[in-house]
Amino acid sequence: MSKSDHIKHIEPYSPQFGAMIPGKFQKFLRTCVLWQLVRFVAINIRMTILILKSHH
Amino acid sequence: MARVIIMGGGVSGHTAASFLAKWIGKKHEIIVVTPNALWNWIPSNIWVGVGDMSKSEVTFPLAPVYKKAGIDFRQAKAVSINPEGKESSDDAFITIEYTGQDKEEQREEITYDYLINATGPQLNFQATDGLGTAGHSGDHTVSVCSADHAVHASQELKICIEKMKAGERQTFLIGTGHGMCTCQGAAFEYIFNIEHKIKQEGLRELADITYITNESFLGDFGMGGIHFNTGGYTTSSKIFAESLYAERGMSWILGAHINKVEEGKVTYETLDGEINEQEFDFAMLIPPFGGVGLKAYGKDGVDITETIFAPNGFMKVDADYTPKPYEEWKPSDWPRTLQNQDYKNIFAVGIAFAPPHIISKPMSSPNGTPINPTPPRTGMPSAMMGKAVAMSIRDMINDVSIEPTHTASMAEMGAACVASAGKGIFKGTAAAMTVYPIIPNFEKYPGTGRDNNGTTGEIGLAAHWIKHILHFGFLWKAQMKPGWTLIPE
Numbered sequence: 001m002s003k004s005d006h007i008k009h010i011e012p013y014s015p016q017f018g019a020m021i022p023g024k025f026q027k028f029l030r031t032c033v034l035w036q037l038v039r040f041v042a043i044n045i046r047m048t049i050l051i052l053k054s055h056h
Numbered sequence: 057m058a059r060v061i062i063m064g065g066g067v068s069g070h071t072a073a074s075f076l077a078k079w080i081g082k083k084h085e086i087i088v089v090t091p092n093a094l095w096n097w098i099p100s101n102i103w104v105g106v107g108d109m110s111k112s113e114v115t116f117p118l119a120p121v122y123k124k125a126g127i128d129f130r131q132a133k134a135v136s137i138n139p140e141g142k143e144s145s146d147d148a149f150i151t152i153e154y155t156g157q158d159k160e161e162q163r164e165e166i167t168y169d170y171l172i173n174a175t176g177p178q179l180n181f182q183a184t185d186g187l188g189t190a191g192h193s194g195d196h197t198v199s200v201c202s203a204d205h206a207v208h209a210s211q212e213l214k215i216c217i218e219k220m221k222a223g224e225r226q227t228f229l230i231g232t233g234h235g236m237c238t239c240q241g242a243a244f245e246y247i248f249n250i251e252h253k254i255k256q257e258g259l260r261e262l263a264d265i266t267y268i269t270n271e272s273f274l275g276d277f278g279m280g281g282i283h284f285n286t287g288g289y290t291t292s293s294k295i296f297a298e299s300l301y302a303e304r305g306m307s308w309i310l311g312a313h314i315n316k317v318e319e320g321k322v323t324y325e326t327l328d329g330e331i332n333e334q335e336f337d338f339a340m341l342i343p344p345f346g347g348v349g350l351k352a353y354g355k356d357g358v359d360i361t362e363t364i365f366a367p368n369g370f371m372k373v374d375a376d377y378t379p380k381p382y383e384e385w386k387p388s389d390w391p392r393t394l395q396n397q398d399y400k401n402i403f404a405v406g407i408a409f410a411p412p413h414i415i416s417k418p419m420s421s422p423n424g425t426p427i428n429p430t431p432p433r434t435g436m437p438s439a440m441m442g443k444a445v446a447m448s449i450r451d452m453i454n455d456v457s458i459e460p461t462h463t464a465s466m467a468e469m470g471a472a473c474v475a476s477a478g479k480g481i482f483k484g485t486a487a488a489m490t491v492y493p494i495i496p497n498f499e500k501y502p503g504t505g506r507d508n509n510g511t512t513g514e515i516g517l518a519a520h521w522i523k524h525i526l527h528f529g530f531l532w533k534a535q536m537k538p539g540w541t542l543i544p545e
């Protein structure tokens with residue numbers, strides 16, 4: 001298995017060829033329940049701050 | 057006793073009505089005029105559109121909720137406003153036409169002391185040849201803008217999925233159906249949900265999925281793009297969005313104005329002036345939005361619609377509508393109190409107010425066709441405007457002030473947006489984005505125009521959980537169930 005197995009073929013010089021593609025670890029983190037519980041708290045704090053800043 | 061009429065019981069109008077009923081409903085009269093018997097949590101229509109939720113899960117009947125809250129509910133659409141009254145009376149009034157309550161098509165005049173226009177968008181499918189008629193998508197494409205549209209979309213999607221199961225390759229085209237559309241976020245969510253659904257069915261190899269948009273770059277979102285702090289870089293939403301599409305093997309067509317929709321095919325013009333065609337088996341194309349076509353009349357019956365409304369049908373408020381080039385646009389052009397300047401007892405909130413100009417840079421093709429996103433007014437700002445105006449009206453009625461006491465300028469508020477990329481308690485993901493302020497302010501935040509600490513974006517399961525919690529939370533809040541005021545707008 002090569003290291004880039006997670007990336008499907010992208011046509012060279014197509015617009016997609018210039019995009020950033022996440023690696024395996026990054027993709028794993030997106031649905032890793034423990035890490036996502038941490039993110040859940042972080043996003044909620046961020047949104048609460050935003051709401052507080054926005055009310056006039 | 058004062059009477060407040062709210063035209064439109066969607067996100068912004070319902071928020072205003074609920075708070076007014078709570079604060080002053082015992083002493084004053086709150087009337088909501090809205091044509092649908094059901095309230096719809098529109099963001100979850102995305103999940104209805106892929107068959108992951110039913111219509112009943114995203115709607116509830118308004119009448120019992122309003123009865124309990126002491127709000128006078130008229131299932132009707134507002135037709136016109138007479139802000140100066142008529143020859144026989146100085147009392148301002150609106151004319152409504154019933155769509156339910158056993159009074160269909162009957163007209164009635166209702167006087168008001170304060171009026172809130174929260175009528176949202178008219179879905180102008182008719183602006184593109186073959187896309188549909190006012191309010192309804194045509195035979196060739198589907199929409200997810202209402203719960204019924206989304207149910208229809210899910211049925212069409214099912215047919216495509218069956219065809220793929222039988223080995224037939226299918227082409228999906230999702231995006232904006234006109235050069236002047238807004239609401240790219242909804243198209244963005246829908247394409248990711250379609251891709252997720254097809255992958256879950258094990259059919260991804262048989263689907264070609266393309267996004268078509270009037271944005272000049274992916275991630276413009278009608279806000280001129282956003283910059284997030286991530287991985288030690290301040291990264292443009294262009295990079296963020298392109299990565300999400302490329303990762304999923306989806307292609308995109310940028311700067312496109314669709315001018316014709318036919319069976320299985322769209323014809324579009326691009327910003328470089330080319331005319332191209334794109335075929336499809338399934339297409340969900342968002343229509344352009346306009347005002348709902350309310351009329352206004354002076355005391356003598358003279359048509360004063362142009363005084364109160366902008367040419368696109370949205371209501372003029374305290375914005376600076378002086379035409380000026382992009383380089384001279386300022387955050388202070390955007391309205392703060394949302395009060396109409398000719399008639400100070402009229403306010404407009406949510407999508408119903410006329411923006412001073414767009415937010416993205418204006419662009420057009422060499423043929424002169426304007427192709428640029430129009431400004432989004434998403435759920436959070438819409439609800440915040442509804443609440444701010446409700447507070448101002450409460451204070452004006454209570455003689456606290458003769459001027460509005462609260463503001464909700466898109467140049468002074470942020471927006472939190474959670475865009476679903478697929479449903480599932482452990483496999484779902486969504487993009488959680490926060491942007492502050494919505495209107496870029498390059499004087500205050502040199503560089504990206506936004507506060508880098510308040511502007512963030514990430515994709516993951518946590519954001520999906522938040523999206524799902526918001527679904528239940530906002531339906532709870534809208535039904536004014538115990539503790540509803542604790543759920544923020």
Ligand SMILES: Cc1cc2nc3c(=O)[nH]c(=O)nc-3n(C[C@H](O)[C@H](O)[C@H](O)COP(=O)(O)OP(=O)(O)OC[C@H]3O[C@@H](n4cnc5c(N)ncnc54)[C@H](O)[C@@H]3O)c2cc1C
Nearest residue numbers: 064066067068098099133134175176242406407433434435
């Ligand atoms: C598919 C989809 C997904 C979306 N997802 C998100 C999301 O994830 N997050 C987010 O923040 N925003 C989202 N939005 C945007 C959000 O739905 C809008 O910002 C919000 O609904 C705007 O609120 P509003 O009150 O201005 O308009 P609406 O909620 O549309 O309400 C307008 C109301 O006025 C009524 N009306 C129309 N004409 C008349 C008339 N003549 N008289 C009286 N009443 C009338 C309508 O029936 C409606 O009830 C989405 C939009 C769509 C279409």
